[in-house]
Amino acid sequence: MKKFILKRLGLAAISLFLLSLTIFLLIRISGDPAVLLAEPGASAADLQAIRNQFGLDRPLWVQYVSFISHLFRGDFGQSFYYRTDVFELYLSRLPASLLLAAAAMVFSLVIGIPTGIIAAVRVNKWQDSIGKIFALLGLSMPSFWVGLVMILFFSVYLGWLPSSGSGTIWHLVMPAIALGWVFAAAHMRLTRSSMLEVLGSEYVKLARLKGLPEALVISKHAFKNALIPVLTLAGVNLVIMVNVAVIVETVFAWPGVGRLLFEGINFRDFPVVQASILLGGTMIVVVNLLVDILYAVIDPRIRYEG
Amino acid sequence: MNGTAANSRSVSTVLALPSRLAFIRSEGFPLIPSLILLMITLVAILAPVLAPHNPEVGVLGDRFRPPAWQTGGTTDHLLGTDHLGRDVLSRLIFGSRISVVVGLMVIIVAGAVGTALGIISGYLGRWVDQVIMRVTDAWLALPALMLAIFLAAIVGPGISNIIIILAAVWWTRYARVIRGEVLSIRERDFVRLAVVAGCSKWKIMRMHILPNVINSAIVLATLQLGQVIIAEAGLSFLGVGVPPPLPAWGLMLADGKKGLMAGYWWLTVLPGGCIMLMVLSANLLGDWLRVKFDPQLRQL
Amino acid sequence: MTGPLLDIRRLSTHYVSARGTRVTRAVDDVTLSLDQGQTLGIVGESGSGKTTLALTLLRMLPPAARIVSGEMLFEGSDLIKKPENEMRRIRGKRIAMILQDPMMSLNPLFTVGDQVAEPIRVHEGTPRRSAWKRATELLKAVRIAAPETRVGEYPHQLSGGMRQRIVGAIAISCEPRILIADEPTTSLDVTIQAQYLNLLRDLQRSHNLALIFITHNLGIVAKMCDQVAVMYAGRMVEAGPVKQIYNAPAHPYTRALLESIPRLGDNRQRLTAIDGQPPDPSAPPPGCAFHPRCPKVMDRCRSEAPPEFRVTDTQTSRCWLSAPAAR
Numbered sequence: 001m002k003k004f005i006l007k008r009l010g011l012a013a014i015s016l017f018l019l020s021l022t023i024f025l026l027i028r029i030s031g032d033p034a035v036l037l038a039e040p041g042a043s044a045a046d047l048q049a050i051r052n053q054f055g056l057d058r059p060l061w062v063q064y065v066s067f068i069s070h071l072f073r074g075d076f077g078q079s080f081y082y083r084t085d086v087f088e089l090y091l092s093r094l095p096a097s098l099l100l101a102a103a104a105m106v107f108s109l110v111i112g113i114p115t116g117i118i119a120a121v122r123v124n125k126w127q128d129s130i131g132k133i134f135a136l137l138g139l140s141m142p143s144f145w146v147g148l149v150m151i152l153f154f155s156v157y158l159g160w161l162p163s164s165g166s167g168t169i170w171h172l173v174m175p176a177i178a179l180g181w182v183f184a185a186a187h188m189r190l191t192r193s194s195m196l197e198v199l200g201s202e203y204v205k206l207a208r209l210k211g212l213p214e215a216l217v218i219s220k221h222a223f224k225n226a227l228i229p230v231l232t233l234a235g236v237n238l239v240i241m242v243n244v245a246v247i248v249e250t251v252f253a254w255p256g257v258g259r260l261l262f263e264g265i266n267f268r269d270f271p272v273v274q275a276s277i278l279l280g281g282t283m284i285v286v287v288n289l290l291v292d293i294l295y296a297v298i299d300p301r302i303r304y305e306g
Numbered sequence: 307m308n309g310t311a312a313n314s315r316s317v318s319t320v321l322a323l324p325s326r327l328a329f330i331r332s333e334g335f336p337l338i339p340s341l342i343l344l345m346i347t348l349v350a351i352l353a354p355v356l357a358p359h360n361p362e363v364g365v366l367g368d369r370f371r372p373p374a375w376q377t378g379g380t381t382d383h384l385l386g387t388d389h390l391g392r393d394v395l396s397r398l399i400f401g402s403r404i405s406v407v408v409g410l411m412v413i414i415v416a417g418a419v420g421t422a423l424g425i426i427s428g429y430l431g432r433w434v435d436q437v438i439m440r441v442t443d444a445w446l447a448l449p450a451l452m453l454a455i456f457l458a459a460i461v462g463p464g465i466s467n468i469i470i471i472l473a474a475v476w477w478t479r480y481a482r483v484i485r486g487e488v489l490s491i492r493e494r495d496f497v498r499l500a501v502v503a504g505c506s507k508w509k510i511m512r513m514h515i516l517p518n519v520i521n522s523a524i525v526l527a528t529l530q531l532g533q534v535i536i537a538e539a540g541l542s543f544l545g546v547g548v549p550p551p552l553p554a555w556g557l558m559l560a561d562g563k564k565g566l567m568a569g570y571w572w573l574t575v576l577p578g579g580c581i582m583l584m585v586l587s588a589n590l591l592g593d594w595l596r597v598k599f600d601p602q603l604r605q606l
Numbered sequence: 607m608t609g610p611l612l613d614i615r616r617l618s619t620h621y622v623s624a625r626g627t628r629v630t631r632a633v634d635d636v637t638l639s640l641d642q643g644q645t646l647g648i649v650g651e652s653g654s655g656k657t658t659l660a661l662t663l664l665r666m667l668p669p670a671a672r673i674v675s676g677e678m679l680f681e682g683s684d685l686i687k688k689p690e691n692e693m694r695r696i697r698g699k700r701i702a703m704i705l706q707d708p709m710m711s712l713n714p715l716f717t718v719g720d721q722v723a724e725p726i727r728v729h730e731g732t733p734r735r736s737a738w739k740r741a742t743e744l745l746k747a748v749r750i751a752a753p754e755t756r757v758g759e760y761p762h763q764l765s766g767g768m769r770q771r772i773v774g775a776i777a778i779s780c781e782p783r784i785l786i787a788d789e790p791t792t793s794l795d796v797t798i799q800a801q802y803l804n805l806l807r808d809l810q811r812s813h814n815l816a817l818i819f820i821t822h823n824l825g826i827v828a829k830m831c832d833q834v835a836v837m838y839a840g841r842m843v844e845a846g847p848v849k850q851i852y853n854a855p856a857h858p859y860t861r862a863l864l865e866s867i868p869r870l871g872d873n874r875q876r877l878t879a880i881d882g883q884p885p886d887p888s889a890p891p892p893g894c895a896f897h898p899r900c901p902k903v904m905d906r907c908r909s910e911a912p913p914e915f916r917v918t919d920t921q922t923s924r925c926w927l928s929a930p931a932a933r
Contacts, residue, residue, distance in 0.1 A: 015443065018440065018441070022445075023456075026457070136586065136589060136590070136593075140582055140586035140589050141582050141585075142539055142581055142582075142585075144540065144543055144559070145539075145578035145581065148562070148578065149578065151566060152566060152569075152571055152574060152575070155567075156566065156567060201710065202705060202707060202711045203712055203713040205705065205711075206712075206773070206776075207713070207724075208666060209666065209698060210697065210698035210702075210724065210725045210776065211694050211695060211698030211699055211728070212694075212698070212724070212728055213694060216728065224715050225714070225715055243451070244451050246451070246452075247540050250544065261455065262544060264459075265455065265546055273455075274456075276452075277452055277456045280452055281452070
């Protein structure tokens with residue numbers, strides 16, 4: 001088990017390295033980095049000052065080392081707009097995004113898993129068809145459009161739910177559904193196909209041959225095995241949700257890191273944009289690592305294969 | 307097909323030439339989605355002819371007119387006008403151009419690059435494979451949207467920029483899947499025969515491997531089309547995609563938000579509906595293709 | 607209890623294709639019976655219907671299959687007429703089955719002990735702790751070393767031979783009357799096969815099980831079984847005591863099967879095989895299904911399918927050659 005964890009840690013470290021390198025290079029080779037790194041409306045003198053400050057004339061690898069060392073110290077620069085440390089700014093907005101992502105994830109699993117199981121158990125019957133249609137719709141509608149339409153209905157026409165901001169649980173409902181909708185469809189699809197595969201397996205056949213009641217066959221033997229790929233995907237999706245939420249957060253003015261990114265783009269606040277990407281990517285790598293480890297805990301086979 | 311050619315290349319062509327249209331009658335062929343896609347493409351091509359008004363210029367006095375069947379609407383603007391008085395129907399028609407062009411270009415470019423790299427990586431193996439795969443994995447670690455936003459923020463808006471950015475983000479998906487296929491094709495006898503016969507690696511890749519992965523590439527491309535269109539709409543919505551005053555559907559949604567609280571539903575529902583229609587059709591077509599041509603891709 | 611433990615009479619199971627166009631007679635008019643403590647080998651090539659027969663017995667057929675006619679009397683009552691919840695009580699408890707691939711038969715996420723104890727807990731309502739103890743004893747009974755440790759391990763930690771024994775332990779856990787083994791040694795190493803077969807035979811004797819052994823391997827049947835039934839294209843072409851049939855096969859197919867086994871000391875230059883291929887189950891030849899490959903084919907065989915004839919008291923053969931007038 002230990003070997004397994006170490007190996008995964010190593011791979012995660014490589015991913016982080018490549019991520020930072022990619023971002024770094026992208027900035028450096030896209031035109032004049034000084035323009036990006038300086039505030040909008042900077043004069044030529046300002047640009048030169050920026051060049052000196054960031055050492056943009058020095059060799060690339062020196063710059064990279066300096067870049068990385070700043071990151072390690074948690075120094076992501078100052079926000080032009082908010083005039084505070086970007087890292088702190090990001091961290092202050094993170095809980096809101098996590099809350100939204102958690103709510104959306106709960107929604108997607110609560111809808112997705114049972115529908116997937118029912119569709120698999122009643123494969124090719126009408127329940128399955130409804131499930132398939134639902135999955136298809138979910139994957140075809142942009143999440144922000146779902147959000148906008150919901151606002152139209154529930155805020156403008158019916159007046160039931162608030163259309164923006166945060167604070168009460170009612171503020172959470174629509175953004176969570178808008179964000180979780182696509183993932184619900186994806187989880188439903190995966191649950192269905194995973195369950196179908198498990199239901200056709202030899203050990204399920206043997207379970208039936210043992211004379212176990214069908215409910216037990218499904219809930220004990222099929223369910224746990226079928227869930228493994230779904231939970232893996234869900235774990236990975238959770239952090240993707242946080243990052244993809246930028247659009248939903250913008251629609252609902254939800255004060256998370258996604259909206260922060262949008263503000264960064266709007267106000268041309270480059271340090272904010274850069275930090276969002278770096279931190280967002282880091283979160284993904286870390287969560288992937290944790291999910292891999294969790295996977296090994298659930299499925300004993302993985303521990304020994306490493 | 308002539309016999310000797312068939313011997314030296316074991317090709318599984320997607321649509322055999324003479325019986326090109328026979329597949330329409332095959333079971334489960336998604337006729338309506340395909341027709342919808344065809345129609346959208348035609349609308350895109352014929353946009354200048356079809357659109358009743360100029361999509362980019364509006365009369366301010368005419369702003370926020372509802373569609374013709376509601377009170378306050380006119381038949382002059384069948385689907386209403388937006389906040390600048392521009393005709394919604396014309397904008398939707400011209401907007402289809404952007405969706406079609408961006409969508410097709412991205413999947414073609416990403417598909418070509420991704421497939422090529424996938425083949426090279428899968429066939430040549432060893433360090434080439436390692437390098438390409440590490441890069442792909444690192445790239446895939448970031449969700450497409452984030453990276454696209456970042457790149458867009460750096461390089462600025464514009465249609466060609468968007469195409470390049472989206473293609474740059476999406477090629478990795480092709481590379482991974484195609485590489486997997488190549489790994490199994492590589493072991494098959496007709497490839498071994500070609501090696502024994504002394505074909506160069508490039509020739510083998512081009513003549514033997516490529517035709518056999520084209521199916522998967524096409525299926526993948528169709529499945530990705532929907533996602534690409536949604537991504538482009540998302541980017542435009544955020545303001546880093548297609549720049550105004552171009553009538554991209556995503557931009558229309560961003561503008562539409564301004565009128566949302568006042569109940570101007572047509573500015574939101576109609577553009578989004580178009581997006582949904584196109585994506586849904588692409589997804590249905592892609593699903594059918596996947597089931598028909600390559601059951602191995604089912605795990606996508 | 608009078609009468610045989612298991613009495614199958616004129617059983618037919620057909621597969622119907624999705625549009626109802628093609629009918630495959632997977633099991634066609636099969637009659638056989640089994641007493642307590644008897645071992646029956648069912649022999650045939652793949653596609654002969656032997657597995658379908660086993661699945662029919664346990665009413666575990668896929669939706670496309672239908673039991674068309676006949677009866678299956680187990681302890682006197684017809685299994686075909688039983689409702690599903692009664693069948694469920696019979697499966698695993700009174701009739702048990704071993705499948706071919708032990709790796710696939712065991713759930714990778716649960717321990718060995720859990721899976722062995724499961725039928726005991728479900729069928730007999732035994733509490734966890736005592737079921738676990740019984741599982742350990744069962745592992746001992748199937749000759750697994752260090753059963754106390756093994757019982758807490760997962761299937762992937764065990765070798766193929768051990769896994770197949772565990773499947774065997776699961777099968778006998780509730781003391782069934784009948785045990786069906788469907789090609790249990792096919793996926794085992796040759797060296798393990800003999801051990802496993804010995805184990806099965808000992809288990810059968812000590813628990814007085816009726817054993818149905820499905821295989822394509824005549825050698826195993828000779829070793830393990832008292833009775834044998836030979837299947838071809840869904841029909842039972844010959845049945846009777848092993849010794850009798852192996853010494854004097856009445857049906858040309860059986861004879862050909864026996865002759866095709868190479869023997870030591872056999873100084874023929876070429877191996878004998880049976881000409882031709884087994885028929886497509888959905889489109890069998892008219893008359894006797896074996897006639898295209900039969901060295902003794904007569905005109906009658908091509909048009910009329912032979913019924914079962916009694917060759918002796920205990921041996922039957924479905925062949926015109928065995929008709930009373932012909933002898």
